[in-house]
Amino acid sequence: MRAWKNLAEAYEASFGRLCAGTIDSMLQVLEDPATPSTFPRRLLDVGSGTGALARAAAACGFNVEGVDRELSMVDLSTRRIPGVRFGVGALPALPYLDGIFDAVTANFVINHVARPAASVAELARVCAPGGTVAITIWPAGPSPLYDLWSDVTACAGPPRGTRIHPDQDFERSEAGLARLLETAGLEGEKAFTVSWTFSIRPEDLWLGVVAGIASIGETYRSQPPDARASMQKVFARRTAQLSRDGLLHLRSTAVLASGRAT
Known part of the structure; x- marks a missing residue:
């Protein structure tokens, strides 16, 4: 997996805005009116990125x-979010004791790990019994953003991106993600699809590509200069066709699954 070294600002301006589309839904599944709490519950956000979900929580x-x-x-x-502690760590080996958090979130993290089942089990390990683990992934299948990137890469060399071993992979669907939670020992697992409109200026989205973020960024960075120039021209032409009021408005979907730790 490629390390996104020094890419925080580019990610925040581009793909970070896309990933923020599920934050409200994730927080809703953490609310349990049957077990009201009189004290702040401890929440661990794994793969916290620039802290959007942590801030909202x-x-x-x-x-x-x-x-x-x-x-x-x-x-x-x-620097930007006082009162929240952030540290360095990665799945499937988090630097925390067993069962010390009342809720654990992983927003678009399991898509990118080499060992998804072990990673979900690690999320369950650090969650206290009765606490909730909530996870999102990108589902398989086409989408407006996927179609845009397909057009952009048609003039480039072979797509780049991390491919996990087939023995470690899982079905990118509601059923597939729910099975991962069940295998990890989480109970009452449920999964559903979340939809929202991702609105962004084309030039901000392109910042993430140039920075090498996500598979499209890795593909772009792997190309010779002439292919990069062609990709940018296709992007400019397609986004000019798609944009309204200077913005792209792309319908996006994710799978959200949650379960209770035992």
Whole structure:
């Protein structure tokens, strides 16, 4: 897996905005009216990135800690979000004792790990019995953003991106993610699809590509200069066709699954 070293600002301006589309839904599944609490619950946000989910959870009354494998993400979120502790760590080996968090979140993290089942089991390990683990992934299948990237890469060399071993992979669907949670020993697992509109200026989205973020960014960075120029021209032409009021408005979907630790 490629380390996103020193890419925090580019990620925040581009793909970070896309990933923020599930934050409200994730926080909703953590609310349990049957077990009201009189004290702030401890929440660990794994793969915290620039801290958008951690900030929102803190505003909802959680005592939040975030962890990310990339130091520039940790530095940026630490500077911008007072009162939330951020540290360096990565799945499937988190630097925490068993069962010390009342809730654990992983927003678009399991898509990118080499060992998904072991990683979900690690999320369950650090969650206290009765606590909730909530996870999101990108589902398989086409989407407006996927179609855009397909057009952009048609003039480039072979797509780049991390491919996990087939023995470690899982079905990128509601059923597939629910099975991962069940295998990890989580109970009452449920999975559903979340939809939202991702709105962004084309030039901000392209920042993430140039920085090498995600598979599209890795593909771009692997190309010779002439292919990069062609990719940018296709992107400019397609986004000019798609944009309204200077913005792209792309319908996006994710699978959200949650379960209770035992």
